[in-house]
Amino acid sequence: MGVMKRLTNIVQAKANKVLDKAEDPRETLDLSYEKQIEQLQQVKRGLADVATAKKRIELQAQQLQQAAAKLQDQARQALTQNREDLATEALTRRSGIATQLEGLKTQHDQLAQQQERLEATTQQLQARVEAFRTQKETLKASYTAAQAQTRIGEAVSGISESMSDTGLAMQRAQDKIAQMQARAGAVDELLASGTLTDLSGSTDSIQAELDRTASAGQVELQLAQLKSELNPPAVAPSGELAAGTGTPEATEEPVDGEVVPDQPPATGPAAGAAKAPADPFSLDTGSAS
Amino acid sequence: MIVRILGEGQFELREDQVAALEELDQQLVAALDSGDESRFTAALTRLVQTVRSDGTPVATDRFVPSDLTLPHESATLAEVRELLASEDVGES
Numbered sequence A: 001m002g003v004m005k006r007l008t009n010i011v012q013a014k015a016n017k018v019l020d021k022a023e024d025p026r027e028t029l030d031l032s033y034e035k036q037i038e039q040l041q042q043v044k045r046g047l048a049d050v051a052t053a054k055k056r057i058e059l060q061a062q063q064l065q066q067a068a069a070k071l072q073d074q075a076r077q078a079l080t081q082n083r084e085d086l087a088t089e090a091l092t093r094r095s096g097i098a099t100q101l102e103g104l105k106t107q108h109d110q111l112a113q114q115q116e117r118l119e120a121t122t123q124q125l126q127a128r129v130e131a132f133r134t135q136k137e138t139l140k141a142s143y144t145a146a147q148a149q150t151r152i153g154e155a156v157s158g159i160s161e162s163m164s165d166t167g168l169a170m171q172r173a174q175d176k177i178a179q180m181q182a183r184a185g186a187v188d189e190l191l192a193s194g195t196l197t198d199l200s201g202s203t204d205s206i207q208a209e210l211d212r213t214a215s216a217g218q219v220e221l222q223l224a225q226l227k228s229e230l231n232p233p234a235v236a237p238s239g240e241l242a243a244g245t246g247t248p249e250a251t252e253e254p255v256d257g258e259v260v261p262d263q264p265p266a267t268g269p270a271a272g273a274a275k276a277p278a279d280p281f282s283l284d285t286g287s288a289s
Numbered sequence B: 001m002i003v004r005i006l007g008e009g010q011f012e013l014r015e016d017q018v019a020a021l022e023e024l025d026q027q028l029v030a031a032l033d034s035g036d037e038s039r040f041t042a043a044l045t046r047l048v049q050t051v052r053s054d055g056t057p058v059a060t061d062r063f064v065p066s067d068l069t070l071p072h073e074s075a076t077l078a079e080v081r082e083l084l085a086s087e088d089v090g091e092s
Helices: A003-018 A025-080 A084-141 A146-193 A205-230 B015-034 B037-054 B077-085
Strands: B002-005 B009-012 B068-070
Touching: A003 A146, A003 B002, A003 B015, A003 B068, A003 B077, A025 A084, A025 A146, A025 A205, A084 A146, A084 A205, B002 B037, B015 B037, B015 B077, B037 B068, B037 B077
Parallel strands: B002 B068
Antiparallel strands: B002 B009
16 A cells, blocks of 8 residues: 555544544534634644743753853963963864854754744644634534435544644654754753753863962962062162072972062062952952052 | 645646656655664755646645645655554554
């Protein structure tokens, strides 16, 4: 048997399940009508679901775009700090995001297609329901004629078949939504676990590393500044302090570099505390004199 | 004869026009059996296009069952296989 005939049998078998035929064909007409109204509502809900799913994908794509932009910045920042390893890591993650975005685009296209189809289905269904409503009254009125019974049977079979077809269209749309939800969940997890850059504010590992490198640089800078303050190039007012430089036996801290602090810890009058920084959580860069 | 394109609607065709679809239908069967996706798509596309061009769309206010049914134009081989598999349920 050909595919076309087999499919017809399948759709009509489904159609018979959609509608439990009542004994009186006139009741079947009313039942068909009710079922169609029900289905119309279902299709409209389905349409709303598709739109929501599409929206969610769009939002996720936005988040991924932001994450990618951030990684790009981080890569640049890492390079200025001579951290090629970190820059590579950031760009690798960024290309991972590109892959995710491609997947999202495919799904977005599929959902858009489903949306279009369901919109067409809704319009057709609406027109059909309206036509059926008026026709069923005519059929009921002429029911006594034997021919009308056949016509009722045909009309009901036709409408059940259409409903079964609409059911298939809705199922397709729901499958696509389910696929989209599975992927969306996975992307959410990725975003949350920090495998991709977390945009909620907590720093990811690349950022932490960059911050560490940057703050290490700042520490050196501030150290150098303190040193120059405590060791004025010209005549020092107190010989004791000025003599501090280069006394190796006093060193305890394994600080890298040539600076060996031999002074009491810099407190109050130090440059850093002189001005209150704008952001209470950010350290002064040490440029204040 | 009434031919439905799933997800699209019904079309009315003359007997001789339907006879012309037979050969394409057989190609569809062969492609489904062999799993040849490109052959399947080619046959399905031609079937759907022929029904659309030769047939007359059935009016919205006419309620009739179909004699033949076609998958939607964009249906994949796997989708149609799955659809056909549902036929086996309840059959001996």
